[in-house]
Amino acid sequence: MLAELTEELRSHNATLVAVSKKRSIPEILAFYQQGQRDFGENKVQDLLTRTTQLPDDIRWHLIGHLQSNKVKVIAPFIHLIHSVDSLDLLEEIDKRALANGRIIDCLLQFKIAAEENKYGLEDIRAAEALLNAPAFGQLHHVRICGVMGMATFTDDAPQIRQEFRNLAGIFQDLKTRYFRDKPYFKEISMGMSADYKIALEEGSTMVRIGTYLFEG
Ligand SMILES: *Cc1c(COP(=O)(O)O)cnc(C)c1O
Numbered sequence: 001m002l003a004e005l006t007e008e009l010r011s012h013n014a015t016l017v018a019v020s021k022k023r024s025i026p027e028i029l030a031f032y033q034q035g036q037r038d039f040g041e042n043k044v045q046d047l048l049t050r051t052t053q054l055p056d057d058i059r060w061h062l063i064g065h066l067q068s069n070k071v072k073v074i075a076p077f078i079h080l081i082h083s084v085d086s087l088d089l090l091e092e093i094d095k096r097a098l099a100n101g102r103i104i105d106c107l108l109q110f111k112i113a114a115e116e117n118k119y120g121l122e123d124i125r126a127a128e129a130l131l132n133a134p135a136f137g138q139l140h141h142v143r144i145c146g147v148m149g150m151a152t153f154t155d156d157a158p159q160i161r162q163e164f165r166n167l168a169g170i171f172q173d174l175k176t177r178y179f180r181d182k183p184y185f186k187e188i189s190m191g192m193s194a195d196y197k198i199a200l201e202e203g204s205t206m207v208r209i210g211t212y213l214f215e216g
Pocket of ligand 1: 019021042063064150192193194208209210211212
């Protein structure tokens with residue numbers, strides 16, 4: 001399954017984040033041994049447990065909600081935080097990155113689904129407020145590398161497509177207005193097992209896939 005998926009993603013130049021939540025260490029190691037290095041977890045505690053049990057050269061992605069008081073423990077090693085949705089959180093990440101002598105890469109998470117999801121920036125105006133805030137200009141140990149979103153849990157493909165298209169539009173808009181000269185602003189993290197093909201067609205650069213990979 002990994003080989004087929006990797007091949008499919010190659011033609012879209014997209015990265016696979018293998019979502020390893022709820023999977024056993026041997027299951028994860030099997031993909032590691034086939035060359036997979038990007039893995040994602042949605043809980044901080046699970047990340048911490050995994051890092052002690054798995055090889056050091058895994059690039060760990062946090063894809064779930066992050067509370068400010070948990071930033072400290074992942075700051076030494078986290079590769080990419082997909083779920084930044086406030087300036088307060090970003091300030092905390094910056095502080096902990098500095099303390100670890102690192103720059104931490106982050107994505108801005110947006111609410112693109114019709115469902116009442118609890119997390120994510122409401123819309124592009126919320127992102128503008130964050131990016132225009134004087135305090136944002138003071139952060140030198142975080143890099144905003146792009147955007148992330150989750151489509152509505154539905155089998156209405158046109159609706160999912162429209163939501164992904166909205167996210168890609170937000171990405172383009174932010175790229176033009178805030179990150180034009182920042183080559184690292186390049187990621188659109190969208191697409192899961194059920195909808196990753198649509199996400200790729202709409203410009204995803206990073207898919208987060210668990211079920212299809214581990215059970216497919
Ligand atoms: C669990 C999870 C995924 C992967 O979901 P699958 O349907 O198993 O592919 C992707 N993104 C987030 C944020 C998740 O929590």
